[in-house]
Amino acid sequence: MEDDATVIGKSAQEPEEFAAIFDRHASHIHRYLARRLGREAADDLVAETFLTAFRKRRQYDPRRRDARPWLYGIATNLVGQHRRDELREYRLRQVLVAERDEASPADQVAADVTAQALHRLLTEALAALSPGDRDVLLLIAWEGLTYEEVATALGIPVGTVRSRLNRARRKVRETLGETDPSTTIEESPSNG
Incomplete structure (x- = not known):
């Protein structure tokens, strides 16, 4: 091919x-x-x-x-x-929560509440980032691009990709406070 x-x-x-x-x-x-x-x-x-x-x-x-x-x-x-529409879409998508098979209705409710709260926090954290930082973070996190591929995609130096990603990660952590999304997800009964 x-x-x-x-x-x-x-x-x-x-x-x-x-x-x-x-x-x-x-x-x-x-x-x-x-x-x-x-x-x-x-x-x-x-x-x-x-x-x-x-x-x-x-x-x-x-x-x-x-x-x-x-x-x-x-x-x-x-x-x-479409930046203005993007921010509006982030807010609208706060209500989306993936369905899970839970052991009991109480577990389902607890998991849904946790997922909604975490989703809301992550959405707010993404919306608070500058457009350039958000683009770098999402291309790496969602699409799995390398730093070099992101640099090519956005027409910026690899060093700029690294600094934007570092800044985006720091700001997301600050917005999330003590919340650790990886432990919340791992502890969820649906992933067990």
């Missing part, structure tokens, strides 16, 4: 070749956008991400064999255009 750089290069002469890039990466980009803005906005923005990428395909750096960081960068820039 040809790498992304080869496919994008071919698409300059044969535009239909670009469909392979969509097929390979659309689900990842959609998941990222859905986490950032919700499913409805993600449906629109994933299409806009790939349309933008298609338009800019001749500018793609062929030394980059994997196009995913480039696509995340485009998607992140589109999220930046």
Whole structure:
């Protein structure tokens, strides 16, 4: 199978070749956008991400064999255009709690209350971050990108990625106070 750089290069002469890039990466980009803005906005923005990428395909750096960081960068820039909506979406999504099979109704209620409180705190912590710090944190935490991939996606130096991530982690910890999300999740009966 040809790498992304080869496919994008071919698409300059044969535009239909670009469909392979969509097929390979659309689900990842959609998941990222859905986490950032919700499913409805993600449906629109994933299409806009790939349309933008298609338009800019001749500018793609062929030394980059994997196009995913480039696509995340485009998607992140589109999220930046929707910052006010993003904050509103974070607040709305505070009410979402994943369903779990619990041993008893009392355990379910306790787990739901804990999850709602933790979700609310995390949402507030994310909303309080600067857009640049939030972008770095979410690309690393949600999408599993490396520092180098985040640097490529956002067009910033790796050192800036490291400093933004450090600052974001510190601010999230300050917002959460004594709450440790990892122990709360591990102690949850649904994960036992």
